[in-house]
Each structure stands twice: as structure tokens, then as C-alpha cells.
Amino acid sequence: MNTIAAPSRKxxxxxxxxxxxxxxxxxxxxxxxALPCMLxxxxxxxxxxxxxxxxxxxxxxxxxxxGIVHSDWAGMKNFNLFFHSIYFWRLLRNTLVxxxxxxxxxxxxxxxxxxxxxxxxxxxxxxxxxxxxxMPHFLSWVVCAGLVLQLLTPTGGPVNALMELMGKEPVxxxxxxxxxxxxxxxxxxxxxxxxxTIIYLAAMASIDPELYEAAAxxxxxxxxxxxxxxxxxxxxxxxxxxxLGMGDILDGHFEQVFNLxxxxxxxxxxxxxxxxxRQGLVEAKFAYSSAVGLFKSAVALALVVLANRxxxxxxxxxxx
Amino acid sequence: xxxxxxxxxxxxCNTIMLILVCLVMLxxxxxxxxxxxxxxxxxxxxxxxxxxxxxxxxxYKYVFSSGSYIVNAYAITILRTIAGTFCNMxxxxxxxxxLSNRDYPLRGAFTMLIAFTMxxxxxxxxxxxxxxxxxxxxxxxxxxxxxxxxxxxxxxLRNFFMQIPQGVIESAKMDGASELVIFLRIILPLSTxxxxxISLFYAVxxxxxxxxxxxxxxxxxxxxxxxFLREIIHNTNLNDMIRSDAVVExxxxxxxxxxxxxxxxxxxxxxxxxxLQRYFVKGITVGxxxx
Numbered sequence: 001m002n003t004i005a006a007p008s009r010k011x012x013x014x015x016x017x018x019x020x021x022x023x024x025x026x027x028x029x030x031x032x033x034a035l036p037c038m039l040x041x042x043x044x045x046x047x048x049x050x051x052x053x054x055x056x057x058x059x060x061x062x063x064x065x066x067g068i069v070h071s072d073w074a075g076m077k078n079f080n081l082f083f084h085s086i087y088f089w090r091l092l093r094n095t096l097v098x099x100x101x102x103x104x105x106x107x108x109x110x111x112x113x114x115x116x117x118x119x120x121x122x123x124x125x126x127x128x129x130x131x132x133x134x135m136p137h138f139l140s141w142v143v144c145a146g147l148v149l150q151l152l153t154p155t156g157g158p159v160n161a162l163m164e165l166m167g168k169e170p171v172x173x174x175x176x177x178x179x180x181x182x183x184x185x186x187x188x189x190x191x192x193x194x195x196x197t198i199i200y201l202a203a204m205a206s207i208d209p210e211l212y213e214a215a216a217x218x219x220x221x222x223x224x225x226x227x228x229x230x231x232x233x234x235x236x237x238x239x240x241x242x243x244l245g246m247g248d249i250l251d252g253h254f255e256q257v258f259n260l261x262x263x264x265x266x267x268x269x270x271x272x273x274x275x276x277x278r279q280g281l282v283e284a285k286f287a288y289s290s291a292v293g294l295f296k297s298a299v300a301l302a303l304v305v306l307a308n309r310x311x312x313x314x315x316x317x318x319x320x
Numbered sequence: 321x322x323x324x325x326x327x328x329x330x331x332x333c334n335t336i337m338l339i340l341v342c343l344v345m346l347x348x349x350x351x352x353x354x355x356x357x358x359x360x361x362x363x364x365x366x367x368x369x370x371x372x373x374x375x376x377x378x379x380y381k382y383v384f385s386s387g388s389y390i391v392n393a394y395a396i397t398i399l400r401t402i403a404g405t406f407c408n409m410x411x412x413x414x415x416x417x418x419l420s421n422r423d424y425p426l427r428g429a430f431t432m433l434i435a436f437t438m439x440x441x442x443x444x445x446x447x448x449x450x451x452x453x454x455x456x457x458x459x460x461x462x463x464x465x466x467x468x469x470x471x472x473x474x475x476x477l478r479n480f481f482m483q484i485p486q487g488v489i490e491s492a493k494m495d496g497a498s499e500l501v502i503f504l505r506i507i508l509p510l511s512t513x514x515x516x517x518i519s520l521f522y523a524v525x526x527x528x529x530x531x532x533x534x535x536x537x538x539x540x541x542x543x544x545x546x547x548f549l550r551e552i553i554h555n556t557n558l559n560d561m562i563r564s565d566a567v568v569e570x571x572x573x574x575x576x577x578x579x580x581x582x583x584x585x586x587x588x589x590x591x592x593x594x595x596l597q598r599y600f601v602k603g604i605t606v607g608x609x610x611x
Contacts, residue, residue, distance in 0.1 A: 027425070029499035030418045034430065037415035040468050041434055048442020048450055064453035065446070113341065119334050131594055132342045135349070138593040139586060140528035142550045146582045147348040149553060150355075150575075158351065161367030194345065202605045222330050255531070259550065280445045281535055293443040301440045 055079070055291040071287075078291035087275060091292075095271040098257075099249045101185050107245060109189045110196025111238060115226060117197060118204045130201075133194025141191075145259035148187055149174060175264035184269075188256060199241070200234055207233035240311050247307030250300040272296040349586070356380070356579035363575065379576030383584060387563045389540055389548060390584065396460075397544040401526040404464040408522040409515065412474045417503045419474075420481035431475075438471045444535075451536050462536040463529075463544070470525075473518050476603060480514035481507055517603040520596050527589060545585045552581055 024031060051068055058074040059067060082088055113133065120126045136144065152173040154160050160170040173179045211229050220228070252273030261269040272292060280289030323331075347370075354370035355363055357380075362373055383390050415434075419427055441447075447466070456462040484507060492502050508515070530546035537543060551560050556574050561581075 023425070027499075029503075030421060030424050033414040033500075033503070034418040034426070037411050037418075037469060038430060038433075040411065041437060043454075044447075044450075044466050044468070045437040045441065046433075048446040049440070051442050051446025051450060054446060054449075065449040066453060068446070068449065116334055116338055116341075119330075120338055121331055121335065125335070125338075129338045129342055131597060132345050134597050134600075135345055135590070135593065138524060138528075138589050138596075140530060140546055142528075142530050142546050142553070143582060143586050146549060146553045146578065147352055150352055150579065150582075151348055156364050156367055156575075158368045190344070190348075198601050198604050221324075222327050276444055281448065286445050286449065290443060290445040293445065297440060297443060304439050 052290065052294055054287050055294045057287055059287040074287070078288045079295065081288060082292050082295070087270075090267070091270060091272050091275055094268060095250055095252055098181060098184060098253065098271070099251070101181060102188060102253075103245065103249075105185050106189050106192070107242065109193045111200055111234070113193055114197040114200035114204065114234075115230065117201060118230060119222065119226065130194070130197070133197065135194070136191040137195035139191070141255040141259045144187060144191055144256075148183065148260065152183070174260060175262055177265050177268045180261070180265040180268050183260065184253070184256065187260070188253070191256075199237065203234040203237045204230055236314070239314055243307050243311045243314065245307075246310075247300075247304035249303060250296055252296075349590070352579050352582050356576060356583050358576075360573045360575065376576065378572035379578075379580035380584075382558070382572045382577050383561070383580045385562070387565070388561055389543065389563065390545065390561065390581070392541060393543050393545045393548050394584075396463075396542060397527060397546070400460075400463045400529075400544060401523050404467075404526045405519050405522045407464055407468060408470070408473075409519050411469050412477060412518065412522075413508065413515065414503075415469060416474050416477035416481055417507055420478045420507075421499070422482075422486075434471045434474065448535060456536065458537055458539045458542065460542060463526075463532060463542075466532065466536075467525075467529075470522070473521055477511075477514060477518050480511050484510055513599075513602075517599040520599050521603060524589065524593075524596070545581075549581050549585050552578055 047065075051065060054068045054071075055078055056073060056075065057068065057071045058077070059071045063070060117126060117129055117133075120129060139147075151157055152159050154170040154172045159173070163170060171179065173183060207229065211233075212225055215225050215229060250272065252271035254271075254273040254277070257269055257271060258274055258277070261274065273296070276289045276293045276296075279285045279292065350370045354372060357375050357377055358369075358372040359374060359376040362369075362376075366373070382388070418424060419431055419434075421427065442450075451457055451462060451466065456465065488506060488510075489502055492506055497505070528546065530544065530550055533542070533544050533547045534550065537547075548561060552558070556578070558571055558574060558577050561577070
């Protein structure tokens with residue numbers, strides 16, 4: 001790099017070239033630091049993006065990445081195959097239903113917990129509660145799935161033992177389509193509710209304490225302060241989180257679903273991400289599954305852009 | 321100020337609710353930890369118990385038996401966490417420094433190119449074919465290279481760097497310091513807290529990572545613990561964990577082995593997270609402020 005950048009004094013070099021050379025030389029250290037990093041993005045981020053063309057090709061399953069270039073064009077064949085299969089509606093339905101459930105139940109959970117923690121008495125107690133509630137966030141979904149399966153197993157699991165105490169039949173929860181979405185929602189809340197409070201607690205901490213003092217002077221009760229000062233104080237951040245969450249509505253929560261599901265519940269659990277994995281890496285239908293993946297990520301990108309625009313309209317800085 | 325009865329009741333309810341939340345958070349973990357040292361009989365007799373009446377550590381003996389992959393898998397996990405985090409930080413810090421230079425002419429273009437990768441990517445299959453073509457399949461480097469720089473972490477670090485007063489940098493430039501010297505002698509020493517935060521993001525990510533090893537590695541000698549745990553949870557086949565040529569006299573109860581593996585995988589992170597969490601919280605709250 002430095003040898004190219006060395007400024008040449010030869011007269012034959014034009015001014016434009018000399019300018020370029022001095023420009024390169026002037027920032028030589030920064031260029032040198034940036035070069036390997038940008039190479040990383042080129043190879044591991046932009047090359048795969050080029051590889052998306054496989055979705056429009058008739059890839060025969062051999063030849064690795066170069067094989068994508070050499071295989072014949074197939075037009076929209078892979079997409080048509082997907083849109084006309086039973087899977088399209090099933091995957092769309094499962095993805096949207098799970099997102100909707102999470103929006104209704106998992107989205108408000110950290111707001112409520114943050115309100116409770118904010119009202120907690122005693123700094124030490126508050127700290128301990130926060131630390132404990134953050135704990136599941138540091139576990140992988142593999143571990144969490146292991147815990148969940150142990151709790152829900154019909155043979156000796158505590159949940160089924162509890163049901164038995166109440167005089168109910170044992171249920172094989174994780175392989176019962178009727179319960180699977182409930183399990184996803186509950187485990188999602190368990191793992192991320194504590195972590196989700198951080199942003200709301202930060203917003204609550206920045207509310208002007210004079211507001212609370214003035215309210216106390218006027219004889220406001222605790223719950224009144226909560227409803228009329230704390231909640232309005234975090235209104236904007238809630239709105240922004242909600243709108244940004246809308247951008248993720250197609251997110252399949254792959255790690256969670258993949259570690260908890262089984263063929264018995266595919267009908268309610270399968271989504272774009274898990275389907276792409278199975279079709280692509282298990283059954284080696286590379287071109288077809290790439291078409292499914294591209295459809296999902298293109299729509300998801302559009303949703304993120306829309307959500308970001310909406311968040312900006314609300315006065316947030318947005319994501320970019 | 322004197323509390324009214326209603327306020328006392330409010331506080332009491334709130335405290336009870338928070339204690340309940342803590343119990344719900346802790347129970348599943350304590351459940352598996354306690355029952356990993358129980359016998360099958362004990363587990364069946366006391367379905368809610370988290371403390372054994374009779375200790376049985378056969379699960380752990382099996383997990384750490386001579387033919388078990390777990391010790392090797394642990395080494396892989398530790399190695400990828402240390403080497404991976406080091407490489408992550410080397411490249412992330414370098415790039416963050418370049419992009420924190422307000423007068424670097426390519427700053428805008430590079431930032432755009434990088435930020436775009438946060439919202440759109442090639443997807444699973446092109447990445448998989450690329451890894452194969454690069455010869456990274458079944459290679460230790462595949463656990464580090466594809467995730468070398470996280471755009472998100474890099475931008476957080478860049479925001480930290482940009483908060484360093486320009487005056488310090490300007491005066492160093494006046495004294496003839498090159499960008500490299502400024503980076504190594506001024507920026508890095510002034511941002512140790514930020515560097516620690518981002519390293520921890522990466523390190524926990526490496527420790528918990530399983531998907532990359534699952535799809536890019538089929539050589540069991542290169543599997544990290546998370547992948548073995550996944551395998552044993554889903555197949556409940558204890559032999560998955562033991563080398564085929566190893567001799568095992570008596571197989572312990574499957575549940576003991578599964579739970580012991582969960583404990584072994586989880587214990588280190590549970591021991592360190594209370595000390596790490598404040599860095600994480602800092603990273604989150606700073607990351608939400610856009611630069």
C-alpha cells in the first residue's frame with residue numbers, strides 16, 4: 001500500500017494523479033487500518049449479497065460459491081415454486097401470529113417490570129432484583145431450551161406435576177401444537193424481560209425529580225405519580241421502541257424456535273428462517289431456499305425502512 | 321414524610337411482586353442445577369425439589385470421563401472466546417478509529433457500506449457456499465472470521481471514540497504525532513472502559529455461540545460445548561458425547577447427563593455475569609445515543 005502511495009516527482013504524472021497520490025499518502029495510516037477491515041466486509045458481507053443471484057438460478061448443488069456464477073438463469077422459477085406451495089401461507093401465518101403475540105404480551109412486559117423496579121424501596125434490593133432479572137439474557141437459547149424441556153417434560157417435570165396436583169392429565173407441552181406458541185411467548189418474556197427494562201429505567205432516571213416533588217407537595221399518591229409523571233415521561237421511548245419493533249415483525253426468532261421445535265409442531269412453529277435452514281442445509285435445495293430467504297429479507301428491509309421513517313417523524317433519531 | 325396506609329400497601333405489594341419475579345427467574349436454573357446431582361428415584365419422588373436428598377454425581381463423572389468430548393469442547397469454547405475476542409477487538413477498534421476521524425474523506429462512504437450490512441445480508445445459503453469455497457469448512461478459523469467485525473459494536477465504539485475531546489488529538493498532531501501514534505497512545509488508553517465493554521459483548525457472544533459451529537463444522541473435535549449440549553438435549557443419546565473407542569462401564573441416567581451438561585455450560589457465565597452487567601448496561605445506554 002505504501003509503495004503505491006509514495007508521491008512521485010516525475011513530471012510525466014498529471015496533476016490529477018499527483019493529487020490522488022498525495023491524498024493517499026496524507027491518509028496512509030488510516031487507509032492501512034481501514035483496508036483489512038473493509039476487505040472483511042467485502043468478502044463476508046458483500047460477496048454473499050452477490051451470491052443472492054443464486055435465487056434466480058438453476059443451481060445444481062455442486063461447485064461451491066463459484067458454481068453460482070456458472071449455473072444457468074432460471075428466472076422467477078424458485079419464487080413461483082415457493083409462492084404456490086402450501087408453505088408460503090403457513091410460514092407467513094406463523095411468523096405474523098408469533099410477532100403479534102410477542103407485541104401484545106412480550107412488548108409491555110419490560111415496561112411493567114421497569115415501573116415496578118423504579119418504585120422499589122431500597123437501593124440494594126433494587127440492584128439485586130435488576131441483576132437477577134438480567135441473568136437469563138446471558139444464557140444461550142441452547143441452554144434456555146434445555147431448561148424449558150426439563151421443566152415441561154411429562155415424565156417428572158414440575159409443570160406437569162403441578163397439573164397433576166390440580167387433577168389434570170399430563171401434557172406433552174413441547175410437542176403439542178396447542179401449547180407451542182404459548183411456550184414461545186413465555187420463554188421469550190422470561191429470557192428478555194429483565195434486559196428490556198434497561199432502556200426504560202434509563203428513561204425514567206432522566207425524568208426531572210422536581211416534577212415528583214411538586215406532585216408530592218400537591219398531595220399526589222404514589223400510583224398517581226406513576227401514572228401521571230413516570231408513564232408520560234417514558235411515552236416517547238415506548239412509542240419509538242414500538243415502531244422500531246414493527247420493523248422486526250418478519251423476524252422468525254430463529255435461535256429460540258429452532259431450539260424448541262420438533263416435527264410434531266412444524267404446523268404452528270415453522271417460519272421463514274427455520275424453513276430456509278431445513279430446505280437449504282438439510283435438504284440441500286440451495287437455490288430454492290435462497291429464494292425464500294431473499295423474499296423474507298427484502299420485505300423485512302422494506303419494513304425496517306418504513307419503521308425508521310415513522311420513528312423519525314416522531315422526533316427520534318431513528319436507526320440511521 | 322409519613323407514609324399513608326395505602327402507600328405502605330403499595331410498597332408491600334411491589335416488593336412481593338418483585339420477589340416473585342426473581343423466583344421465576346431463578347427457579348428454572350436452580351431446578352436444573354440441583355437435580356443434576358439427584359438419582360432418577362429422587363427426581364421422580366420430589367418433582368419440585370431443587371435440593372437432593374441423596375447425592376449422585378454419576379452425570380458429572382460421565383461428562384468428564386476420559387472418552388468424553390466435553391473437555392476438548394471446553395478447550396475449543398475457551399480458545400474461540402479468547403482468540404476470537406482478541407481478533408474482534410483488533411479489527412473493530414481499528415475501523416472504529418478510522419471512522420471516528422472527522423476529516424477522513426472515505427468516512428461517510430465506509431460508514432454507509434457498513435451500516436447497510438446491519439439491515440440486509442446475503443443470507444444463510446450464499447454464506448454457507450462461500451465458507452465452503454474459501455476452504456473454511458471444518459476449520460477452527462470459521463468460528464472467528466465470519467463474525468470478525470460486528471457493525472453494531474463498531475459503531476458503538478466509534479461513538480465512544482468521537483466523544484474524546486478533539487483538543488487532545490489536535491495538540492498531538494501539532495507535536496507531529498501520526499494517526500497511528502494517536503490511535504495507540506491517546507485513543508486506546510483513554511477508552512479502556514469502552515474497550516472492556518465491547519470485548520465483553522464479543523466474549524459472551526463467542527461463549528454462547530453455537531449456530532456457526534453447527535453448520536460449518538462437522539468434526540466433533542472442533543465442536544464447542546454449546547453444540548454438544550444441543551446435540552445431547554435433542555437426541556438424548558448419551559453416546560453422542562463419548563468417543564466411539566472409549567469404554568464406559570455403566571451408563572448413568574440420561575437426565576443426569578443432560579442436566580450436568582447444562583450446568584457445565586452455564587456455570588462460568590453465571591459466575592461472571594454479575595460483574596459484567598454494568599458494562600453491558602453502559603454499552604446499551606450509550607449505543608442508543610446515535611452519533
